[in-house]
Amino acid sequence: MNPLDAVFNAKSVAVVGASQNPEKTGHIILRNIIDGGFGGEIYPINPKGEEILGARCYSTLSEVDGEIDVVVIVVPAKFVPGVMEEAGKKRVKGAVVISGGFSEIGNEELQEEVVRIAAEHGVRVIGPNCQGFNYTPNHLCASWPLVRKQGPIAVISQSGTVGATLEMWAEDDEIGISSFVALGNKCDVSETDLIEFFAEDPNTKVISLYIEGVKDGRVFMDTVTRARRKKPIVVLKPGKTHKGMRAVQSHTHSIAGKDEIFDAVCKQTGIVRANDITELYDYSKALGFLKKPAGNRLLIVTSSGGCGIIATDTAEEGGIDIVGLSDGLKKSLTEALPSQCVVQNPLDLTGDTPAERYKESVEIALAEGKIDAFLLIFGDPIPGACEVVKDLKSRTKKPIVVSYLGGGEIEREEGKRLHQNGTPVFQTPERAVRALCVLLSSL
């Protein structure tokens, strides 16, 4: 059993520095744990001993009778060693140090003291100077914002904002996440510990990583090589430019290292490298939902001629084959479809198409068997898109990716339903195709 299992699947949590003031982090985290629906014991710790959010408050950790699996620490830095000592004595499994004021501002010694105490007692430490963690399968949001929706993506991030952004996009889209873990100063638990955990975690399908540097290159390489046999990993790592590297230095004191070397590591280990936050999300979504297609032959079915062309350009540039239709397939489609449809690849069903026509077209192409993946572009408010894709998915294992745009309220509704049903939807054809390219090039 991975030692972090006891942390993520904790049965009891204490928040040291819980506060009655709704603007304080010690209040927000406690509230998110409660509102997130955590089913275990919750112990707010505050020297004043008052009741917070309806929960009985304890003045110290030692005062708690029951076992405590995880301690979330939100008190000022100088008090953290003392709290860690107490936590150790209570035999907690993990401590999440939210508080800043350690190595990031030059207080290396204080951080080392915390690490030493934790190690003596076998306590694993996340942070310090971090945004906590959220593990939706255990309804444990010891972090902010409160994101409840469970989904395939585990986000590991050295930036609270980048992680929170991914969480919120995934929640808005009704995709959800399995987890978000903020790395902070990585005094103990590092990206590799987490990659190892999520590689085995049955609730996670893809690991989505924002890092500014790696602790130990060799360990990183070994870990991801093993993890990649289980799950896809997507990474965003800035610090490519000289000034970007310098900014990394002052943010997390990481060594960004030569970007060419990191890039080579990604290629060798099969990590997908995202170029920006949007790609990190898009690629995680595609890899979290779909398997690699058997080949690179894509059929585009669209209600918008323009979007079909845009998708074609993007695909051709990315090594996807917008394969010509065989005479047989052309004949079957021409017979089945109304005369205004343009029977080519992209297959243009034209603006007034009902969703049903997509189904018919894909079924005919499936029968011929020469297409490896499908991109369906709904370029208007076309109700029933989700039902059609659901039907098709019951007939084929080949990847189906959707782009839905220009569809207003119906687009939003269908998009969410498609995500709930495990089909990735993208706001533009370019984003859909780029995600498909990544799917294709994944190991």
Add this chain to the structure above:
Amino acid sequence: MNPLDAVFNAKSVAVVGASQNPEKTGHIILRNIIDGGFGGEIYPINPKGEEILGARCYSTLSEVDGEIDVVVIVVPAKFVPGVMEEAGKKRVKGAVVISGGFSEIGNEELQEEVVRIAAEHGVRVIGPNCQGFNYTPNHLCASWPLVRKQGPIAVISQSGTVGATLEMWAEDDEIGISSFVALGNKCDVSETDLIEFFAEDPNTKVISLYIEGVKDGRVFMDTVTRARRKKPIVVLKPGKTHKGMRAVQSHTHSIAGKDEIFDAVCKQTGIVRANDITELYDYSKALGFLKKPAGNRLLIVTSSGGCGIIATDTAEEGGIDIVGLSDGLKKSLTEALPSQCVVQNPLDLTGDTPAERYKESVEIALAEGKIDAFLLIFGDPIPGACEVVKDLKSRTKKPIVVSYLGGGEIEREEGKRLHQNGTPVFQTPERAVRALCVLLSSL
């Protein structure tokens, strides 16, 4: 006066083929004209002569007593010449032919007949085979979807879906558009006619173009050269790859032409070329709101260290200088800001910053005078962002761009208010910086 002025600023509109059936285009367009708040006369035309949406219906155009400026035609292709004849006799200024069934499916002759009749009577024709037009200053949405919000962007699009997508994003963001015109088969009114009109239109600040080909290269070049003296133009033109070009052929029968030549035309005339729909929107937004900065020295002020690094990388790659802070500026900032702030460029105000601290920082930098533009990154729910930017804008004409992410409901609210206030907001720091790069390289 541009002859299209009488069309966009029409005082009366007829919809030929108006329908009682809410699913028909002839119903949707009539409803959008009514619901859009058009202040002029509205004449639904339908041979059955029934009342539609509370408006009296006429059986033919000739039956209408008053003048008609614009006729929207939604009847089957074969009836269009007859309607055009009638429209000509009524001395309408413009006809918008929504109906398909012309050159796009090989019916060149029918289309030529329509053009001939229109020309005889001096009627300008938009379309056929198009999604109509929307001109918000005149509250005239002879198109779909219904988009009412008035804003700086004029969208000219050979794809209904691409145009509608831009309209809807602009409405969602509370930016709005001045116009959307669908080009369709361009039998008469072409992109150059429209560019000419919008270059002079006082309600338009930027022209946003999706085209698959140009009618006449020389005319295009001359027109945009003139228009560019007045306004920025952003263009998305697919058909870069061989298969993309072929898809253009079957969509609008345009000749995509060699992409290198079009690219050279853009560079020579100062048209900004977007690589995808997202860029088309982002660049239009930036150019619609902001003037070119005096130089390329950018100060990044951020609550998220990670996002600051990402922005730095993107800026450096795009030719923006993340200029080092002078000793004087460093000193002033250090004195003014709390100790946890990282006084560098990017200036990291750290996670718990109030909006007020952004104002203070930018004011100090303004006093020194060595920064040309500002990127403010709000990487958390930070209320008051809009007020701060508003204050700053009253003190400086230097461009201020905002990226807001990880902020949930507060982000959405502040984003809309910032847009209403004329500040472009981007969902990620990369998108913000790329838009800044375009602003900088604009003529």
